[in-house]
Amino acid sequence: MARQIKPAEQRRGELLDSAQALFFERGYDKTTVNDLIQHAGLSKGGFYHHFSSKEEVLEALVERLASASMAELKDVLEGPDLDALTRLNTFLSRARQMKVEQVPQMRGLFETLFQPGNQVLYHRINAASMAVVSPLLARIIEQGRQEDRFDVPDAHMAAETILHLGAATYRSVAKAMNAAGTDEADSAADELEQVLRFQGVVVDRILGLADGSVDYVEAGFARAIIDGLAEPRN
Structure with a gap:
């Protein structure tokens, strides 16, 4: 029987399906390229036709997850009856809710990204996510400019600057990772929430708002993230 030849995009998608399953179940560090090849039923040549490394697989997976999350926010992004500030606040609220829900599943990735020495990988992954989210955030900011509500000279630069604030939480999130499930969880949550509240003030000022x-953040969000990190992966 002739071997079935699948379209390249289908094969690539199956590789990402395998990566998601294995990274979430075992963790990124404990998954090898050979594990991905075996799980996806590919040859080594088939793997390297699509990706040059495991890190590149992770970047592509993060892009896909970010795109899926943004698709769930389509009603917020495209709803015709929302003013820009309401749209932005609803977008942020729903995004926070999704993060809390996703944290237990993604703990294996976080354990890798927030290990000492992995800042370069973290910033690569952050850039992959930003590439998806930034144009959508810029669209909201541009609406605010058109409404004369947001006082910024360039919506795209404002969006990128706001998203780069997330990278500034690296130390606090790494501390939260280590504190999850310990007596230090409360203090780590307080520190992370303070950082996020300060960033919220920065966002207000970037947009020219009071x-x-x-x-930008709500009470209990940081603690919910830490509690999610303490939950065992399914």
Whole structure:
């Protein structure tokens, strides 16, 4: 019987399916390229036709996960009856909710990204996510400019600057990772929430708004993230 030849995009998608299953179940560090090849039913040549390394697989997976998350926010991004600030705050609120829900599943990835010495990999992954989210955030900011609500000279630069703030939480999130499930969890949650609240003020000022206009973080969010990190992976 002739071997079935699948379209390249289908094969690539199956590789990402395998990566998601194995990275979430075992963790990124404990999954090898050979594990991915075996799980996806590919040859080594087939793997390297699509990806040059395991890191590149992770970048592509993060892009796919970010795109899926943004698709779930389509009603917020495209709803015709929302003013820009309401759209932005609803977008941020729903995004926070999804992060809390996804943290237990993605703990294996976080354990890798927030290990000492993995900052370069973290920033690569952050850039992959930003590439998906930044144009959508810029669209909201541009709406605010058109409404004369947001006082920024360039919506795309503002969006990228706001998203880069996330990278500034690296130390606090790494501390939260280590504190999850310990007596240090409360203090780690307080520190992370303080960082996020400060960033919220920065976002207000980037957009030319009064402090507190943007609902950048809500009470209990940081603790919910830490509690999610303490949960065992399914």
